[in-house]
Amino acid sequence: METGVLSGQVAVITGASGGLGAHFARVLAKAGASVALTARRLDMVEAVAGEIAGAGGRAMALKLDVADAQAIGPAFDEIEAGLGPISILVNNAGVGGEGLALDLTVEDWDRTFDVNVRGVFFSAQQAAKRMIASGVAEAGAARIVNIASIASHTVLPGLSAYCASKASVAMLTKSLAREWARRGIAVNAICPGYIETDINSDWFKTEGGLKQMKGFPRRRLMGAEDLDASLLMLCGPATRAITGTVITIDDGQSLPGGG
Template identity: 55%
Template sequence: MPAERLAGRHVLITGASSGIGESLARLADRHGAAVTVAARRADRLEALVAEINRAGGKAFAVSMDVSDEASVVAGFAAAQAALGPIHTVYANAGVGLPGLAKEAPIADFDAMFSVNVRGAYLTAREGARAMAASGVAAATQGRIVMIASIGAMTQLPGLVGYCASKAAVVSMAKSLAREWAREGINVNAVCPGYLETEMNSGWFSSAGGQKQIGGFPRRRLMPSDALDATLMLLGSDESAAITGGVFTVDDGQSL
């Protein structure tokens, strides 16, 4: 992978207090970006920012609830005031609340759509507005990457609402890519398979989780760096001709 693919860019990442978002923040820093990390757990963000800044990087934290419009608008404004125009947005915040359809509370369904769909929409919208206002879009440097899931295209047991919400994210990414195609903003979706995160480690260490892993073609979770190359490509200038794409990175898990 070429070094410093994001040099000179200001990257904003939602859901950055753990899992893919936290790893992505460190990766973006290593590739030369100034990084704004956004999430509800501000204490964890501050620790991440301190780590990046101590090592010579440039990072800033904003407390953001992606399901709340005012919070998203304020977060983007604070990020730009701190680190300048935003070039790349990773709409990564998401929740998965498992449960069989006849038994799961409707509140869980609503929560997943509130964060996974409404939150992704607000994040992409505010990113596009910021890019248009700053001139980043006019310079054809705008990049928005929406993190979906293999659940967008395959049915994961006990995750009806989650799969439906991620299918909506994929459709949204395509629609926004078309809407903004002539504005210098590229929008793409990435559909990761399972890798071990704080959110799922308990499940995958259980007997049921081990059985699920045994059913994957390669009988493993994805390596921790499996998404790195795709995420860096789509967030960089190298993806100038890539918009409206849906990229499945799952180690063959959905086969």
């Protein structure tokens, strides 16, 4: 495993069982960070952690459902006991929240917000408390990166709950950045466009999904690797003067006018 700009850092990635979360864990580990992968599916994060360790990295896997706010603190305590003080949190866990507004149930809405908003807030809160207590924040090394979406600022039909949740993440990012600015914690967000993940892979194989893709300015999906440079910037020393920033990386998908 390569060492680099994040050597000596400890990163927590939520929702790391596959897709973007697993990709982010590999990227951060390659940059030298020790990584803790968390998700509801323990077997899957164990597999990715084993892959990283096999390549010479330092990794651990934990079962964590961020919708259970009471479970977050103990999980982070376990991570710090195993890897050291947390300096990076990538709030990646999320659910799709599909459903037309007239059909959404209270349970549908609550599930989306429990993971996409409440889980992000309490993960950030628990990480920040530990970053302050350990001295990581005072040293200027504390980084929180929330994974939002172009849905935070672009209407995606049939995804009202998801769009509302991701708009909440974008504003929450700014609010936490402002509140913790003098604490030394940088809080930023990435808004990815459509990337083939577990959440949407079935859709983009359908006639409707293919039609949607043809409506993108470049008529393609992005690759997860297109987020790497921004992720590494926001997790590393280059973010010394960056906080409260929401970066859209979407291959032009949210530009008006269609394809």
